[in-house]
Amino acid sequence: xxLELSDEQSFFHETVRRFLQxxxxxxxxxxxxxxxxxVDRAWWREAANLGWCSLLVPAELGGGSLSGRPLQxxxxxxxxxxxxxxxxxxxxxNVVVNALSRHPGPHDxxxxxxxxxxxxxxxxxxxxxxxxxxxxxxxxxxxDGDSVIVTGHKTYVESATIADHFLVTARGDGGLTQVLVPxxxxxxxxxxxxxxxxxxxxxxVRLDAVRLPRSAIVGExxxxxxxxxLQLQMSIALHCAETVxxxxxxxxxxxxxxxxRYAFGRPIASYxxxxxxxxxxxxxxxxxxxxxxxxxxxxxxxxxDADRLISVAKSYVGTKSLPLIxxxxxxxxxxxxxxxxxxxxxxxxxxxxxxMYGTPEHHRERICQLLGV
Numbered sequence: 568x569x570l571e572l573s574d575e576q577s578f579f580h581e582t583v584r585r586f587l588q589x590x591x592x593x594x595x596x597x598x599x600x601x602x603x604x605x606v607d608r609a610w611w612r613e614a615a616n617l618g619w620c621s622l623l624v625p626a627e628l629g630g631g632s633l634s635g636r637p638l639q640x641x642x643x644x645x646x647x648x649x650x651x652x653x654x655x656x657x658x659x660x661n662v663v664v665n666a667l668s669r670h671p672g673p674h675d676x677x678x679x680x681x682x683x684x685x686x687x688x689x690x691x692x693x694x695x696x697x698x699x700x701x702x703x704x705x706x707x708x709x710x711d712g713d714s715v716i717v718t719g720h721k722t723y724v725e726s727a728t729i730a731d732h733f734l735v736t737a738r739g740d741g742g743l744t745q746v747l748v749p750x751x752x753x754x755x756x757x758x759x760x761x762x763x764x765x766x767x768x769x770x771x772v773r774l775d776a777v778r779l780p781r782s783a784i785v786g787e788x789x790x791x792x793x794x795x796x797l798q799l800q801m802s803i804a805l806h807c808a809e810t811v812x813x814x815x816x817x818x819x820x821x822x823x824x825x826x827x828r829y830a831f832g833r834p835i836a837s838y839x840x841x842x843x844x845x846x847x848x849x850x851x852x853x854x855x856x857x858x859x860x861x862x863x864x865x866x867x868x869x870x871x872d873a874d875r876l877i878s879v880a881k882s883y884v885g886t887k888s889l890p891l892i893x894x895x896x897x898x899x900x901x902x903x904x905x906x907x908x909x910x911x912x913x914x915x916x917x918x919x920x921x922x923m924y925g926t927p928e929h930h931r932e933r934i935c936q937l938l939g940v
Contacts, residue, residue, distance in 0.1 A: 575633045587651045600765035606654040615684025623665035636867040642808035649812025654766035656726035663688040673782045688732040691721035699925040706737035708744040717777045727770025741789035763915045807859040821895040851887045878930040885927035
């Protein structure tokens with residue numbers, strides 16, 4: 568996605584791509600589609616050992632950025648995951664471990680487990696009637712002496728059935744409160760639900776007066792509003808980077824097919840009408856890259872404009888990505904509609920990412936609100 572990478576980033580990029588091509592080819596992705604978890608835990612530990620879960624963690628807690636721009640470094644992995652439609656809880660683990668690292672102390676042991684790949688964490692944020700918006704949350708976290716009691720129902724929780732820790736966002740006195748809930752907490756129920764993606768799994772999480780020590784709170788009670796906003800921004804940015812990887816790879820093999828496929832004695836890519844359509848796809852693809860880069864850079868630079876640029880990226884990438892897949896299907900013809908072709912695997916990932924963390928329509932509304940329109 569980025570035209571210029573540092574030497575360290577370039578080496579990391581090559582390592583990630585080679586690892587995914589070798590250890591998680593499309594044949595393996597299709598195999599995992601029949602599994603309950605959608606991911607191999609041993610494979611995930613190998614990925615973590617390559618640094619996938621440490622990029623957003625300070626060096627003093629066992630992590631470290633390659634370039635001083637941690638989200639840009641993480642986007643390298645996200646994009647390659649998209650290109651291979653790979654499994655794994657990359658986004659939720661990194662969002663949670665970053666949130667914990669901003670409030671070191673009580674959860675340092677969990678941070679170490681997540682960085683090493685020995686544990687998986689996920690973010691329990693959205694609720695059934697919400698639009699990925701903090702003001703719409705109804706789950707509560709009530710302080711009771713030396714305890715905190717968490718009550719609520721969370722949906723669309725990625726990797727819920729395999730997660731060891733859940734970062735639950737709830738309402739507390741004066742604002743949002745975040746609580747790290749272990750999987751075996753009394754009063755918590757986890758139920759799997761379906762998803763269009765072949766290997767990405769989700770679940771519903773119900774918390775019925777889950778009582779935990781007050782030390783389970785991440786940060787200050789009622790003071791997590793800024794943290795939650797940053798977590799949303801980072802999640803959206805990484806999902807956009809992943810979607811860019813998806814459509815970039817689809818564009819590549821679509822052009823290759825158009826050059827190889829002959830009709831009336833000529834490659835179909837030589838026909839002017841199709842050239843125009845391919846050019847339009849390329850323009851949309853490059854614009855998706857640019858808007859995503861701008862959003863990631865804004866977060867790394869702690870720009871006051873980050874919230875607007877994130878919504879611009881999410882609304883644009885979400886709007887353009889599905890039509891790009893549709894165009895690719897049309898250019899492939901009948902073969903593009905078959906189960907054996909990989910196009911539907913990429914299309915499923917794009918459709919899922921479009922819906923996660925707010926639809927394009929939701930983010931266009933948000934842009935209008937931010938601009939006071």
